[in-house]
Amino acid sequence: MIRIQNVEKNNLISATISGKISKEDIEKIHPLIHNIVKNGDKVDFFFELVDFKGFDLKGFWEDLKVDAIHISDYGKMAIVGEKEWQQWSAKATDVFTNSEVKYFDLTEKDEAKRWILNQ
Structure with a gap:
């Protein structure tokens, strides 16, 4: 499940992520990405992973599709987690994108x- 958090930084999507991510979860974020991109900004992300279990199959596929469309629109990503595999996942994301990703x-x-708010 993805719970979107309110933030004051216009180009930031902040969310708490738990359990398994579904297609419907990704569909919540996609319009937010479009709104930021249409304003000419890069999209920054702050994801807090709490008891995160990964993606279900449809969620994984939807995430891949959104990333394929918007990969060049992503800016900084802060991933806050609790497991070693999440740290490795953040490192892989950093390698395969032009984004600055920190775990x-x-x-x-x-x-x-x-860090994500540049303070």
Whole structure:
């Protein structure tokens, strides 16, 4: 499940992600990406992973499609997690995109917020 958080930075999508991500979850984020891109901005992300279990098949496919369309529209990504595999996933994302991706442990959540907000 993806729960979108309200933020004051116009080009930032902030969400808490738990359980398995579904196609419907990705469909919540896609219009937010479009709204930021149409304003000429890069899309920054702040994702807090809490008891995150990955994607279901339709969610994974939908995520791939959205990423294929918007990969050049992504800016910075702060991924806050609790598992070693999440850190490896963040490193892989950093390698395969032009985005600046940083992984933070849950204990570093405040530091992650400062980094994504450029403070």
